[in-house]
Amino acid sequence: MLDAYLSALGYMFGNPMTFVLILFSLLWGIAFGAVPGLTGIVGVALLIPFTFAFDPIEGMLLLGGVYVGATFGGAISAILFNTPGSPEAACTALDGYPMAQKGQAGKALGFALAASAIGGIVGTLALMFLTPPLAKLALTFGPSEYFALAVLGITAIASIGGGSVLKGLIAGLLGLAVATVGMDPLTGVARYTFGNMLLLTGIGFVPAIIGIFALSEVAHRYGQGMKKQEVITNVSTDLPSIREFIQTRITLLRSSFIGTVIGVLPGVGATTAAFISYSEAVRWSRNPKKFGTGTPDGIAAPECANSAAVGGSMIPLLALGIPGSATTAVMIGGLTIHGIIPGPMLVQNNADLVYSVFIGMMLANVVMLFFGLRAARYFAIILRVPYPVVGAAIVVLCVSGVFALNNNMVEVAVMLAFGAVGLLLKRVGFPVAAFIIGLVLGPIVEVSLRQGLILTDYDLWAFASRPITLTLLIISFASLLYGFWGQFRSTPPNDPPSDENAEPVRA
Amino acid sequence: MPASITARLQGTLAAAGLGIGVAIASTMPATAQTYPTRTVEVIHAFGPGGGADRFIRAIGESFQAATGRSMIPISIQGGGGLPAAVNFMQRPATGYNLYSYSPDDVINQALGRLDLSDFRPVARIQYDQALLLVAADSPYQSIEDVIEAARAAPGDIKVAVTGAAGFDDAVIGVWNAESGAELTSIPFAAAEMVSNTLGGHIDMMFEEYGIVRGLIEAEDLRPLVVFSNERLPVLPDVPTAQELGYDVTLGRWRGIAVRRDTDDAVVQQLFELLRAASETDNYRRVEEESALQYRSEILGPDEFEAFIEQELETYTSVMRQMGYAN
Secondary structure (H helix, E strand, C coil): CHHHHHHHHHHHHHCCHHHHHHHHHHHHHHHHHHCCCCCHHHHHHHHHHHHCCCCHHHHHHHHHHHHHHHHHHHHHHHHHHCCCCCHHHHHHHHHHHHHHHCCCHHHHHHHHHHHHHHHHHHHHHHHHHCHHHHHHHHHHCCHHHHHHHHHHHHHCHHHHCCCCHHHHHHHHHHHHHHCCCEECCCCCCEECCCCCHHHHHCCCHHHHHHHHHHHHHHHHHHHCCCHHHHCCCCCCCCCCCHHHHHCCHHHHHHHHHHHHHHHHCCCCCHHHHHHHHHHHHHHHCCCHHHCCCCCHHHHHHHHHHHHHHHHHHHHHHHHHCCCCCHHHHHHHHHHHHCCCCCCCCHHHHCHHHHHHHHHHHHHHHHHHHHHHHHHHHHHHHHHHCCHHHHHHHHHHHHHHHHHHHHCCHHHHHHHHHHHHHHHHHHHCCCCHHHHHHHHHHHHHHHHHHHHHHHHCCCCHHHHHCCHHHHHHHHHHHHHHHHHHHHHHHCCHHHCCCCCCCCCCCCC | CHHHHHHHHHHHHHHCCCCHHHHHHHHCCCCCCCCCCCCEEEEECCCCCCHHHHHHHHHHHHHHHHHCCCEEEEECCCHHHHHHHHHHHHCCCCCCEEEEECHHHHHHHHCCCCCHHHEEEEEEEEECCEEEEEECCCCCCCHHHHHHHHHHCCCCEEEEEECCCCHHHHHHHHHHHHHCCCEEEEEECHHHHHHHHHCCCCCEEEEEHHHHHHHHHCCCEEEEEEECCCCCCCCCCCCECHHHCCCCCCCCEEEEEEECCCCHHHHHHHHHHHHHHHCCHHHHHHHHHCCCCCCCCCECHHHHHHHHHHHHHHHHHHHHHCCCCC
16 A cells, blocks of 8 residues: 555656646635635536646546635635535534624634644545445445434534524424425425426525525625624734634544545535534534534534545545545546546556545645645635625625526525525524524435335334434434423523623524 | 636626626527537536536537537536426527437426427437446346346335436336336435445446446446347346347437527538537547447437437336326
């Protein structure tokens, strides 16, 4: 194995262009991640034709770097403007934006970047050393395990409700309900489309997320009038200290693990990883109420997990030739065009390619950490631009970006409608996070439950009694009970508010 | 790809109400002498990097080399292909808006959701072939094992397919009717279909050869039967359903259609360009990489139309049998 790495390193040093490409692809990826609507998938797809000019190795390095960069890039706009630049960063807005609102934008970006890099490094290490066992693990996950995993994420909304378990559950169930719109994934029957064929695509969570976060925030800020626009005149670009960062170590550890494992599973990618990791961070936290108000753990958890999922999702791609995420699906197209057949023989037949990609992704993460930390503070300066200007730009980007995603005007309408929904949820104090988790995980729960039940001929016990499934379901159920118990035991009016949540800003 | 960026920008600007110039330009009719004078867009219902996307890009490369104009895929995913079809029908019939035609459209007509008389077939270019595959450690060594087991317990054997009430489902439906060895199909996303089959969660899967080639070569997946008129030269030991006595040869095909009211001369010109593009070495190479060369034979507007009529008959009766249509 060491030989293989040395040979790959030899190739890379023999072709110094590879390092330039890594740097370029990283910047390209960050830019695509940061602009709403231009996601990593688009970034990778647009670069595929350029890879014709290079060897397959350089081509793959280019695509891998974009993937790494884009996953972090989304956090920048999520933190500064509450506008997730890519779906996997939606969760980062929940705590990142409130922290930036407190004038600590530099700090928020620093947490996001460092957590991203650490998650990315852990994910890549897993890719380097644990590919065979993790690929095997991916295969042990059938519909019943997917179901249990999604249920685990959904039950965490009971803890995310912050003040009220009831409001959390209502918002979560609304999210689940909205997720059923569109074509029935198993029978192809139209559901709640009111005869509109364009709505058969369903309520995509990307348009919904952009509406709920970005558009409703712009409307909210504009609604406050001009005078309050100058709230954040004093933008601090201070980065978090090493000590502050080390305090999030347990979250980082947990999220790296969750991110890598979920990344490995085909069909669920960085977005699911971010939300489940956030849910777990809230569930195991000593101060769950701090989440949503700008706590470092709330930024570190999703950012670390979505970057770890990048390495994870390369595992089934390289070991089995099946994509772990939408972006890796596009990469498979790229490999095929180069005449490389993705599949179990890839590592044997194209060792230099595979090991160069490992090294390239590791380098991309390290580069991102060191150069990114220096650059992060300058991103924060964008906040000094008057909000009326920024707000208008955000609306334009949201509309064009959502349209560009799928060339479907109905998705723009969905985004506009969810801008109103987001505003409404905020006004009545429903946790947006719970709603989004319902929307993101709803389709997984529905499809895997139905697939699993057909497979077991509707034998519920056979479906639920598989070891991983049962364990996850028991944890979910216990945590739900614990949440209710906590609700009834505590008497909210006597809760002395701590400094951090004296003025809770629910994202 | 700068051309694709331009198309994206055009779409975006038009959506924002700024692309008035673009909109006017796209309503001007084309004539055969001048066609094509600008970029041609092909609307398809699949994701970037998927089969349809790669098909359009490959043909588009040769098309551009010959005409100097680009051909760009526009992806409108989901909803069983209907959003893409609706979007296509809203565009002017100039010959600059093409539609990537596939069996899913025929099935949508069979289900009463789409009216194919709005589409004018131009060229069928690719014709793929699918297989039933099991994991290496599956108890089923051959298709005979499956038939025997399925006849003993109809519907007990589960097969993973992609798409709900779509092409894959229809082929399994025809197989069930023809062979009496009834399989139950369960829709999965493409990647989960493979992982669930390899992981032993489901008995078998249905997929085109090119996509699972790597897994077959590594002997992780064992092909049992191929749905085609002849055995695949690369898999000489895998029987066709036809030689077992079951007439299941339906394959996924890809072609180009325009709106019915498109100028005849433009349709002819477009067909000639597409035929030339499909005969270039560059395109042939891409075709072989996806293992599509075995029965891809180009069909012109009239032959393609006749072919689709025949397909429609087949799919309509299958969809009725399966209870999806009445």
